[in-house]
Amino acid sequence: MEWQFFTEVLVGGLLSGVMYSLVAIGFVLIYKTSGVLNFAQGALLLFAALTFVSLTERGLPVWAAILLTLAAMTGIGAMIERAVLRPLVNQPPITLFMATLGVSYVVEGAAQLLWGTQVHGLDLGIDDLPLEIGGVLVSSFDLFAAAVAGAMVAALTLFFRYTRIGLGFRAVADDQLAALAVGLSLDRIWTAVWTAAGMVALVAGLLWGARLGVQFSLSLVVLKALPVLVLGGFDSIAGAIVGGLIVGAVEKLAEVYVGPFVGGGIEGWIAYVAALGFLLIRPSGLFGAKLVERV
Amino acid sequence: MTIHEVLLSLDGVEATYNHAIRALSGVSLTVRTGEIVALLGANGAGKTTALKALSGLLPAERGQIAAGTIVYDGGDVTRRSPAELVRAGLVQVLEGRHCFRSLTVEDNLIVGGQVQGLGRAALRPELERIYTLFPRLRDRRKTAAGLTSGGEQQMTAIGRALMARPRLLVLDEPSMGLAPLVVEGIFTALKRLNREEGLSILVAEQNSTVALRHADRASVLETGRTVLDGPAADLRERDDIKAFYLGFGVGGPAAPAAA
Amino acid sequence: MTDLALAKATASPARRFSPALPGIGLLLVVAYGILPLVANEYLFDAILTPFLALALAGLGLNILTGYAGQVSLGSSAFMAVGAYAAYNLALRLPGVPFMIDILLAGVVAAAVGLLFGLPSLRLRGFYLAVSTLAAQFFVQWVFNKVGWFSNNSPSGIVSVPTLSVVGITLDSSAGRYLFALTVVTAVTLAVWRLVESPTGRALVALRDHETAARVIGIPVLRVKLLAFAVSSFIIGVAGVLWAFAYLRTVEPAGFNLDRSFQILFIVIIGGLASLRGAFLGAALIVVFPLLLARLGEALLGGLFDSGVLEMSQRIVLGLLIVTFLITEPAGLTALLDRAWNRIAGRFRRTGLPITG
Amino acid sequence: DEQYFPLQSYRVGPYAAGGTGFFGGFIDYLTLVNNRDGGVNGVKLTWDECETQYEVERGVECYKRQKNRPGVAAWNPLSVGIAYAMIDDVGRDRVPLITVNHGRTDSTDGRVFKYVFPLLLNPYSESSGIVNYIGAREGGLETLKGKKIVVLYHGSPYGKETIPIYQLLAEKYGFSVEQVEVPHPGNEQQSQWLSIRRTKPDYVVLRGWGVMNPVALKTAQKVGFPADRIIGNVWSNSEEDVIPAGDAAKGYTAITTQASGAEYPVLQEITKTVYGAGKGNLDDKKRIGSVYHNLGIVNGILNVEAVRIAQEKFGKRTLTGDEVRWGFEHLRLDPKRVEALGAKGLFHSINVSVANHEGEGRVTFQQWDGAKWKVVSDWIAPDWALLRPIIERSSLAYAAEHGIQVRDPAAEEASN
Amino acid sequence: MPAVLSEPLFSPAAGAVSSALAVEALSLSFGGVTALSEVSFAVAPGEIRAVIGPNGAGKSSLLNVVSGLYRPDRGRVWLGGHSFASVPTDRLATLGVSRTFQNLALFKGLSVLDNVAAGLSHRLRAGVFAQVIGLPAARRERAEGYARAEELLAFLHLDGVRDRPAGTLPYGMQKRVELARALVARPRLLLLDEPMAGMTLTEKRDLSGHIRAARDDLGTTIVLIEHDVGVVMGLSDRIAVLDYGRLIADGTPDEIRNDPVVIDAYLGVAHDLEAGEGI
Ligand SMILES: Nc1ncnc2c1ncn2[C@@H]1O[C@H](COP(=O)(O)OP(=O)(O)OP(=O)(O)O)[C@@H](O)[C@H]1O
Ligand SMILES: Nc1ncnc2c1ncn2[C@@H]1O[C@H](COP(=O)(O)OP(=O)(O)OP(=O)(O)O)[C@@H](O)[C@H]1O
Ligand SMILES: [Mg+2]
Numbered sequence A: 001m002e003w004q005f006f007t008e009v010l011v012g013g014l015l016s017g018v019m020y021s022l023v024a025i026g027f028v029l030i031y032k033t034s035g036v037l038n039f040a041q042g043a044l045l046l047f048a049a050l051t052f053v054s055l056t057e058r059g060l061p062v063w064a065a066i067l068l069t070l071a072a073m074t075g076i077g078a079m080i081e082r083a084v085l086r087p088l089v090n091q092p093p094i095t096l097f098m099a100t101l102g103v104s105y106v107v108e109g110a111a112q113l114l115w116g117t118q119v120h121g122l123d124l125g126i127d128d129l130p131l132e133i134g135g136v137l138v139s140s141f142d143l144f145a146a147a148v149a150g151a152m153v154a155a156l157t158l159f160f161r162y163t164r165i166g167l168g169f170r171a172v173a174d175d176q177l178a179a180l181a182v183g184l185s186l187d188r189i190w191t192a193v194w195t196a197a198g199m200v201a202l203v204a205g206l207l208w209g210a211r212l213g214v215q216f217s218l219s220l221v222v223l224k225a226l227p228v229l230v231l232g233g234f235d236s237i238a239g240a241i242v243g244g245l246i247v248g249a250v251e252k253l254a255e256v257y258v259g260p261f262v263g264g265g266i267e268g269w270i271a272y273v274a275a276l277g278f279l280l281i282r283p284s285g286l287f288g289a290k291l292v293e294r295v
Numbered sequence B: 001m002t003i004h005e006v007l008l009s010l011d012g013v014e015a016t017y018n019h020a021i022r023a024l025s026g027v028s029l030t031v032r033t034g035e036i037v038a039l040l041g042a043n044g045a046g047k048t049t050a051l052k053a054l055s056g057l058l059p060a061e062r063g064q065i066a067a068g069t070i071v072y073d074g075g076d077v078t079r080r081s082p083a084e085l086v087r088a089g090l091v092q093v094l095e096g097r098h099c100f101r102s103l104t105v106e107d108n109l110i111v112g113g114q115v116q117g118l119g120r121a122a123l124r125p126e127l128e129r130i131y132t133l134f135p136r137l138r139d140r141r142k143t144a145a146g147l148t149s150g151g152e153q154q155m156t157a158i159g160r161a162l163m164a165r166p167r168l169l170v171l172d173e174p175s176m177g178l179a180p181l182v183v184e185g186i187f188t189a190l191k192r193l194n195r196e197e198g199l200s201i202l203v204a205e206q207n208s209t210v211a212l213r214h215a216d217r218a219s220v221l222e223t224g225r226t227v228l229d230g231p232a233a234d235l236r237e238r239d240d241i242k243a244f245y246l247g248f249g250v251g252g253p254a255a256p257a258a259a
Numbered sequence C: 001m002t003d004l005a006l007a008k009a010t011a012s013p014a015r016r017f018s019p020a021l022p023g024i025g026l027l028l029v030v031a032y033g034i035l036p037l038v039a040n041e042y043l044f045d046a047i048l049t050p051f052l053a054l055a056l057a058g059l060g061l062n063i064l065t066g067y068a069g070q071v072s073l074g075s076s077a078f079m080a081v082g083a084y085a086a087y088n089l090a091l092r093l094p095g096v097p098f099m100i101d102i103l104l105a106g107v108v109a110a111a112v113g114l115l116f117g118l119p120s121l122r123l124r125g126f127y128l129a130v131s132t133l134a135a136q137f138f139v140q141w142v143f144n145k146v147g148w149f150s151n152n153s154p155s156g157i158v159s160v161p162t163l164s165v166v167g168i169t170l171d172s173s174a175g176r177y178l179f180a181l182t183v184v185t186a187v188t189l190a191v192w193r194l195v196e197s198p199t200g201r202a203l204v205a206l207r208d209h210e211t212a213a214r215v216i217g218i219p220v221l222r223v224k225l226l227a228f229a230v231s232s233f234i235i236g237v238a239g240v241l242w243a244f245a246y247l248r249t250v251e252p253a254g255f256n257l258d259r260s261f262q263i264l265f266i267v268i269i270g271g272l273a274s275l276r277g278a279f280l281g282a283a284l285i286v287v288f289p290l291l292l293a294r295l296g297e298a299l300l301g302g303l304f305d306s307g308v309l310e311m312s313q314r315i316v317l318g319l320l321i322v323t324f325l326i327t328e329p330a331g332l333t334a335l336l337d338r339a340w341n342r343i344a345g346r347f348r349r350t351g352l353p354i355t356g
Numbered sequence D: 001d002e003q004y005f006p007l008q009s010y011r012v013g014p015y016a017a018g019g020t021g022f023f024g025g026f027i028d029y030l031t032l033v034n035n036r037d038g039g040v041n042g043v044k045l046t047w048d049e050c051e052t053q054y055e056v057e058r059g060v061e062c063y064k065r066q067k068n069r070p071g072v073a074a075w076n077p078l079s080v081g082i083a084y085a086m087i088d089d090v091g092r093d094r095v096p097l098i099t100v101n102h103g104r105t106d107s108t109d110g111r112v113f114k115y116v117f118p119l120l121l122n123p124y125s126e127s128s129g130i131v132n133y134i135g136a137r138e139g140g141l142e143t144l145k146g147k148k149i150v151v152l153y154h155g156s157p158y159g160k161e162t163i164p165i166y167q168l169l170a171e172k173y174g175f176s177v178e179q180v181e182v183p184h185p186g187n188e189q190q191s192q193w194l195s196i197r198r199t200k201p202d203y204v205v206l207r208g209w210g211v212m213n214p215v216a217l218k219t220a221q222k223v224g225f226p227a228d229r230i231i232g233n234v235w236s237n238s239e240e241d242v243i244p245a246g247d248a249a250k251g252y253t254a255i256t257t258q259a260s261g262a263e264y265p266v267l268q269e270i271t272k273t274v275y276g277a278g279k280g281n282l283d284d285k286k287r288i289g290s291v292y293h294n295l296g297i298v299n300g301i302l303n304v305e306a307v308r309i310a311q312e313k314f315g316k317r318t319l320t321g322d323e324v325r326w327g328f329e330h331l332r333l334d335p336k337r338v339e340a341l342g343a344k345g346l347f348h349s350i351n352v353s354v355a356n357h358e359g360e361g362r363v364t365f366q367q368w369d370g371a372k373w374k375v376v377s378d379w380i381a382p383d384w385a386l387l388r389p390i391i392e393r394s395s396l397a398y399a400a401e402h403g404i405q406v407r408d409p410a411a412e413e414a415s416n
Numbered sequence E: 001m002p003a004v005l006s007e008p009l010f011s012p013a014a015g016a017v018s019s020a021l022a023v024e025a026l027s028l029s030f031g032g033v034t035a036l037s038e039v040s041f042a043v044a045p046g047e048i049r050a051v052i053g054p055n056g057a058g059k060s061s062l063l064n065v066v067s068g069l070y071r072p073d074r075g076r077v078w079l080g081g082h083s084f085a086s087v088p089t090d091r092l093a094t095l096g097v098s099r100t101f102q103n104l105a106l107f108k109g110l111s112v113l114d115n116v117a118a119g120l121s122h123r124l125r126a127g128v129f130a131q132v133i134g135l136p137a138a139r140r141e142r143a144e145g146y147a148r149a150e151e152l153l154a155f156l157h158l159d160g161v162r163d164r165p166a167g168t169l170p171y172g173m174q175k176r177v178e179l180a181r182a183l184v185a186r187p188r189l190l191l192l193d194e195p196m197a198g199m200t201l202t203e204k205r206d207l208s209g210h211i212r213a214a215r216d217d218l219g220t221t222i223v224l225i226e227h228d229v230g231v232v233m234g235l236s237d238r239i240a241v242l243d244y245g246r247l248i249a250d251g252t253p254d255e256i257r258n259d260p261v262v263i264d265a266y267l268g269v270a271h272d273l274e275a276g277e278g279i
């Protein structure tokens, strides 16, 4: 019984962790090409989910809503490139980071201005009745989410492995001036990657939206993704998954087994503290690229 | 050697940084197809600024072209993105190396070749070409460029530019930090490319001895202005001009006054 | 060099004569002599006092982020520490003068800051930035969890006692403003001395090139931790002002992540590594949304409900931030300098070219 | 003459759903009174909104600005944080501060908190009401003995506030209580619900907030805990809390001070005359009669009636804040008066006095059937005898700390 | 100036203690690459010692080991009579060692004057508090620091750009600022990694003069890495030549100039010497 409960918590944690990874992947994409933590990822997620729900609520079929939302995300990606990234080329990362905060205001505002501030339910048609496997409770919805995340990671990993684009991405993140000098089209790279981040945001937004309802708080799920990022490494897709699993498991086990001794509610920070402890051993995360510098 | 039409021309270019610091106040310069032009000048004369201006990199440094025209291959460079210029064959080796530090040396070269859009197989001989020119890079090809020695980084930067198969190669202080044999090797190789493939070259150099020995023509900048433009041979041979350039009698370019 | 190297055009502590000196005198005259006479309660409580508190927090963060180059996303946690520490000191040590409480509250915040600054010895860039969030969430949790800090107030929100300094009770808006102004002036003066001192120089050295700094004998670890301590101290004092001079209540939720970002905004929009920057940034962040709101209301209030207006303001604010960063990544300070130079240049006739 | 209601509303941000509903209802009711009656005895009601985004400092800014307009009747921030920051100021400015359904529990003691009114319900009476309901459902309070209740609370001051009171209730009625925190914002509750699944409690009380509520219901479904054994508190009782949970919310029951639904005469009237004339405040007419909207309407009724009562004493003109405060302290609406106001069944009654600023509100319980709330209980009274002493202990401590002279209700009534 | 006798075979017991710097059997490799292999030599006090060699020969690595930025796999370093398996970088300045870097390592955001004054950081005694309060000792210290820095700026003709942020100067000038920063502490041992890269002939000539003056006036021992062979030959008392991490030659300029191994590995044909001839 005790062992079974432990397994349940662990499995539950791992599956929650995958949900975090889903959000983290969006961050990784942007970080890989600009060395910047994109704080607008949460806003993108909100925007995507809100657009999708509002469209379906207005009677559009699901496929059309998805296509339209994707189009919108592409538009946003292109706009961000044109209006923000291009003029800020070759600026220090902190400046870009602040700019993404500005962008998040705009996107958040626009999302709610367009679609209102109401809370929407989102039903993806996936039942979430309790499912017992060998006496251990598993959520069917989480399994589905894990499958989606797995597929996404696989696709992105293959993409980076079998195209040379990944190399260009890293080059841009390393040195934008040099990237310009060797003829990389930063505009195209950035538009592409922000669009991709928008699509990841849509997927994450739909899955999280089905759990939380589609509302402003959706943008707060990024806070769950940040410890995942530092743990796995900002620039590693695989790291996002592994980090997510670790964070999810640590968080849940800590809450259940340590929480009661300190009054509970430690989930909010335990992941950060754990990630921090881990970073002290590996300063660039599990799979993150090590800082390269010499004199 | 065949010298044809004008490939690049700067005319009365003025440039500022941040709309405030004026770095160029009248630079004129031409490079014809198949020509090697040396751009000389003391510290802070504006060589780097001029080169960045002509390859469209000034905006990325928060610099602006305030006046004048820059025409490459019949088109205004300010109208084209740096990437388009590279695709049109105008490739620059930046001052201060600027390698992609977390990429391996070989990946640096590959990124340089990406504008050519070559496949994996076609890339091989291109890489070989660079490794023949810089054997040292072959040994270090799996090391992150950021960890290699200063000279190795300089070789990587030059090799990376050559991977794009430029028509006009712009070099900003290529000799910096390189062993004499290597400098000689580079200039010899460039000269050969120039002869055999008609590669045009614009090179900014402090090491005027080497530069003048290989250049067809030379331009001298002083405090952001072109003060001399002529056949390299003249500068090479005429001591009065050399002395002039070296700073005698022109109020020490080494320590110009501050703003 | 950290990968967040902030470099580019940042101020240099060694500037001997600053044309701003008479300006500062003038500002002080206005702040002390004129404003208390002409301002009303709204101006004090809704604009000036929060402006002062936030400017001070910005100043504190600027030491860490602008000068020492360490990005922190957890500033408001240290504000909370300062506020709660002052509350408890005032509550539990009733005999102690409030000025001492403030200092001690700052010291407590500095100690906590030091603790959370330890990872900076190993971490860089965004890794460090994200780990400062641990401070943000942990501190908020503690104040929420441990009833002792809020004197077991069931709702966790505490009302702070009325300010009284050297026997004078400052419960009017103007009084609280003058108190905040005095604290801010004093701290700013000290900070100015600090950044102009060799230690201030060491901070920037560390930011710009850590290895070189170590080689020339700057005690890197000590200076880094010092930056965290001093910065947290000041932010803690800002928290005291926030709680005692401004809101007069303290709750953990008031010191959330948004507040931390707000402070970071102040520093970056105002100008990294510039004291003026913190004030300019705070002015913008406090005043601009209000202006925007009033303007929106006046122009469009009849047409749309306040939600739509608010949303539009959010968009405008976001756009403004981006626009600012684009026109001058070095912040308002640099923007003003440039404008000033241009005006001065007019008078001096064209002073260019400036080469070498 | 005009009587002005400054509204520190919030229509954006994470709490927008509550803000739009509540302030929408409030404004709709004021509009109705103006349109139908030409105001209160000819005194027109005015208002304006100042957006706070639920942030304290914005609320303060609004206060400082809006208070300069003449004829302020009362403040209704619907935010504990903003209310706290205003307590000193309303005392000095002598204007009542209404914190319907929330706020400082001890401000129920009007002897200490002269200008603060946590009308209808405070956190303590809410908890007591919930326990009474569970008792009634199980067949009497005695049957609670040996039962197991888990309180799942939001990790914030608001969430923690009732910890001692549940402890006290458990001791009194002999059930065991386990109080479990969900960290803000509450979008992850896997571990809490797995623990609940292991504990197998008889009931779970959901003291949630915002996104925490639908997630709780969904996660409960995931671990197989039946929704009809989950009882929500007053900030977990709206449509916005259950709709996102979809089917998982079916059977969930929550406390409320005012029923939802648009069938009450006052709502009918609002629908017809206000929305009919295109002057309604809600963008989405479907939300008419929703929980927050109705709370806003009830809040409107209470404010307007307080003004009316005060007018009877002070004259039919623009009143000062202090006069309106007097009106609130004599706000007595019995079921008959409530019916006359067209709100029979919408809320029960209220009986405010100098000593009791809450008004002995009664609560009812509604169950979500997948599409709407259905009232499933009588109007239940909390255990006032148990709560009053705790409240007084806290308020008197506050008075001592802040040097406030405790009022003597008898003397005040006599002087009036 | 002390004439340093040829001492081809290094003997730690005798040489190390009396020399300003000595390295003994240093080895260092990165992955498969040998950066240093059994490198031993000593630098006498007051000597100007050049280290030359092809790119990637291990010259910068050598300086990095001496300044404690790299920890050697094997071998020891003697500095002013102390012996280290790994030099403590934090104590480097107090040991009287300064250095410059091959890639610019200036504090870009600081003014030129502050950059130079920062070179005196290790001498500061006053605590933060004293500095902020402005205690007399702290003030004196600060003033002295700036006075010293100003002297150096004048010496290196940098006074014109005193207040400019170092990052906005042209490359060559930045190199000079770095030299000033290293010199301001009057080090006993000065390590220079390609200080003249990116300078014109005139500037190199000036700088050579300054380096020599530093040695003559202050008795500073100087280790210099430089690719301009003309400069090296004119300036140095002795030259060590590295190739693939090994010390392939160590001797006077004349010996090196004519050493066939060196010519083969590094110098190439004779005309390369013309650049800085006679400096
Ligand atoms: N990013 C920048 N911001 C401000 N001023 C700059 C910047 N880059 C260069 N300058 C200024 O522009 C002028 C020209 O510098 P530039 O780098 O073009 O000279 P250079 O001839 O290449 O010198 P060097 O031989 O040292 O490389 C100098 O005064 C320099 O200080
Ligand atoms: N941190 C490091 N990691 C990996 N390899 C390194 C590292 N530092 C140096 N190397 C390698 O060791 C060898 C020696 O490098 P070093 O920088 O000492 O050369 P150098 O003699 O200074 O060359 P140059 O004249 O080009 O500056 C080079 O091949 C370099 O790539
Ligand atoms: Mg240059």
Ligand SMILES: [Mg+2]
Pocket (backbone or CB within 6 Å): B149, B150, B151, E059, E060, E061, E102, E193
């Ligand atoms: Mg080197």
